[in-house]
């Protein structure tokens with residue numbers, strides 16, 4: 364069954380439209396990246412999935428029901444929203460024990476998740492003294508407590524060092540490989556390209572793309588061929604296609620081999636014949652450029 368289904372989901376705060384008519388599915392067994400520039404509405408959407416915010420319109424279902432109607436919510440969905448939102452005076456173990464107790468989860472899970480996230484050694488230390496990376500791991504431990512089928516992570520790699528980033532990436536891949544649905548937000552395409560199988564891209568609260576990462580890469584990596592020649596006008600006439608720029612021609616419908624063959628036959632010298640592939644990040648920027656709240 365579809366793990367999360369948003370249908371025409373909308374959220375307004377006064378005059379601000381945070382989420383607008385958003386529909387998408389999150390499926391089990393894969394990592395779905397939830398991508399969008401700052402202020403796109405990712406956190407708002409995640410809060411609505413978790414019943415922390417009420418939609419102004421539309422609906423979002425978790426395993427076929429609104430979150431509030433789940434009988435054992437933590438056994439169904441685990442979430443990391445704000446890693447620093449914990450009681451600083453408690454130890455990591457006590458923090459997790461309190462969550463387990465108030466949700467009817469066995470205390471034995473606490474030791475297990477501490478082990479999974481690599482915090483066993485510091486389990487008795489006060490959470491207030493934790494680094495961001497440790498707080499992030501603790502937040503993930505809390506998300507895993509109920510052994511849920513569905514996991515939500517809001518910008519989990521923000522502020523982490525390369526070791527921490529690699530660890531979270533691997534964990535998310537492992538969770539999906541176990542058949543769980545992993546829904547993770549980010550504003551970085553480069554990050555998602557290495558982790559996600561599927562992408563839901565939003566801008567200004569609206570859906571921009573709902574695609575597999577493979578498709579996105581294939582589409583965006585097509586690029587173009589840049590041709591430079593002292594006889595550029597003749598090249599343009601000869602191949603009959605391409606966009607004229609002052610010092611080069613940009614061709615999207617022919618390969619370098621096709622262009623090179625034609626110009627060689629006609630005896631026209633070339634200064635440059637390059638297949639230019641935009642980076643994934645560039646393709647994503649292009650896709651979301653109309654949805655930026657702030658431009659620098």
Ligand SMILES: Nc1ncnc2c1ncn2[C@@H]1O[C@H](COP(=O)(O)OP(=O)(O)OP(=O)(O)O)[C@@H](O)[C@H]1O
Pocket residue numbers: 376379380381399400401402403404405406407408550
């Ligand atoms: N409680 C609130 N009251 C008023 N406006 C809000 C509230 N929460 C979010 N917004 C607005 O809704 C829009 C979407 O915000 P949201 O935090 O969901 O975006 P985001 O994609 O998670 O961005 P970021 O990556 O910066 O966290 C923004 O314009 C934000 O200012």
